Amino acid sequence: MDREREAAMRAKTGKPHFIRLLINMDEPDHLKFRRVIQGWFTTPKLKAFEADVRAIAKASVDHMASLGGECDFVRDVGLTYPLRVLTKLIGIPPEDELLMLRLTQELFGRQDEDLRRKSGLTHRNESNDLAEVYAEIEAYFARLTDARRRRASDDLASAIANARIDGAPIPHFEAFCLYLIVMTAGHDTTSSCTSGAIWGLCESPGELRKLKEKPELTETLVDEAIRWTNPVSHFMRSANEDVELGGRSIRKSDWLMLSYFSANNDETVFDEPERFRVDRNASRHIAFGTGAHACIGQHLARLEMRILFEDLIPRLDALELAGKPKRSASSFVGGPKPVPLRFVLR
Template sequence: MSAATGADEVIPGSIAATLVDPACYADRRIHDAYRWLRANNPLGRAELETFDPFWVVTRHADILNISRQNELFHNADRATTLTNKAVLDRVHKITGKPNLVRSLVQMDAPDHPKYRALTQGWFMPANIAKFEPRIREIARATVDRMAAKVAAGGGLCDFVDDVALGYPLHVIMEILGVPEQDEPRMLKLTQELFGPQDPDTARVREALSAEVFAAMMQAVVADFAAYFQRITEDRKAHPRDDLATVIANARINGEDMPLHDRTSYYMIVATAGHDTTSSSTAGAIWALAEDPEQFARVKADPELIPGLVDEAIRWMTPVKHFMRSATADTELGGRRIAKGDWLMLCYASGNRDEAVFENPDSFRCDRKPNRHLAFGYGAHLCLGQHVARLEMRILFEELLPRLTTLSLAGPVKMTQATFVNGPKKLPIRVVMN
């Protein structure tokens, strides 16, 4: 049960409706809602007929506070992404639990630290540094293909289609150990998993009932499971120096990792490992295409590239939210949070919090400090953050010297999704050498 709700706690219905509308994340109305919430009700309750009530956490400090208290705010007890009542009910009927998958994101202690430790060493800077020469090869080949496309297209290309989708996908699939010929399948499944609310990426294009939606997501998970079962069988028989071998042969409490957990582990690496980086990479080019002065600065000074990378990650914040649930009655931001209450951590709002970031809506590649929350915080800090920064830095080191001019060649289109979103069309006009 929730604590009694005061009238001042409930956010306006129009703002609450914005938070659950995928179209508002595509046309940037979501940032207007976040801005209003930070100023007027930074920790308020959304009460919508089709959703369980949830607290909306929009300030940087409150998101940090929740993220560092893993015993008090759990991931696994309720759905980890915002989901309506009907879909929640259907998922529970399918799995007996609030989530379709059980990856690191859907775990709490004691399981979470055990599962995270299996691959944490792989994602540390000292280990991923060995991939830098190969990542640079991939980056150069990607830039060469872009140059050929631009030459054939009269100076035009779509940066998402021609660069941002394929490059991080190829990098993470090499690290994971997925054959290059299977990358289109991984891209399609990822888009179906993260973009079921977008008509361009959903497996089914018409309006969906909760039952059809849940069944569609279950089918996507089943496709991932079938694919990675073959990978597991191969890596058990023929171990290699790749991440798939680590996952395939991992043991938890002295036994093989359960099948569903193993599928979920593959999925989080294979999907989050490229989709979010793709969005941030496209975001950087979008920002530079709109700001010739900043484009000239970063071209002239490669030392700005790491700052460009972090600012792109902050500015796009591809993962818009995760949900937490309270394990006990507590107080937060002057509100009484009851045991079992559901909280929406709005990372994209925290990353534009005026109390932390000067001119937060502006893109500044020299922003220092840049204490963004795009990778989360605390025990659930993104495992792949160092890989993401490395591959983005290398790409821009290879791409920017070859760009003479850069501008938008049409409107940018964003995906319609309340969980993970970013540019899906980014037409640019360039001159390349």
């Protein structure tokens, strides 16, 4: 990225980041911007949205059934199902789904040769390339904002476009950053956990039988899949004040790595953490973080996964791997890619 643009972006955030995501904000700003979207993830709002999620889940399982007993679950169901749910909630038209998928993969898949935008970039070209991805996302959502300001609709895009912060219309840059976090974090993570659940079921064959015998285990399956898949490996934080934590002294401004992966594999909390067990009480996982920045979409993610598996499991008579699953190359946000399957689905 050229130095002028880099300096301008950093000046906008007042922090060492190019963008101003909720995750990078402190109070009082953080809550002002979080409130713009949080109403869309409350229990009553999700209840009203449930019928749409159920229809999208059913279409996804029907599509899998039409594939003749073999598929790559990631490509054929895992990626498309949460993407469809989220674009519907935001108000992005179906014809733009694949564009959203590509842009998300170009952001999170930067270390993965199959997902990244360009290969073999130097460090400077790497940040130019990242700036190009941001610019493409920003231009898309600027058009959506204009459309929703001209004519509001009952969708999350209208809530962001017409939000007011401190009595004035939400600034363009902050609106783009809100769209960015909801759009990208909202489907990629859930996709990974949905595919992770299927991978886990294949790794531990007795688990599918348990689920079929006790369908109520779908609830615990969901949290176990999120713990086991762990799509967000960590976030970096800097301490706002001196603090003692676990016998360690942390000084104001120290950088800290919050490793969700480590916490979710802590053998003092989870017995045999590497094993996938549908009847494990995994609700103590912290894959959604905790505190002021705890994931705003966690109830939507759980709802989507529960509904898909409520439809899929009773129809699934056999399931096994048809090849070796892998994870995408990423040290930050990633997940299964691909999960080749052989199955019998009614």
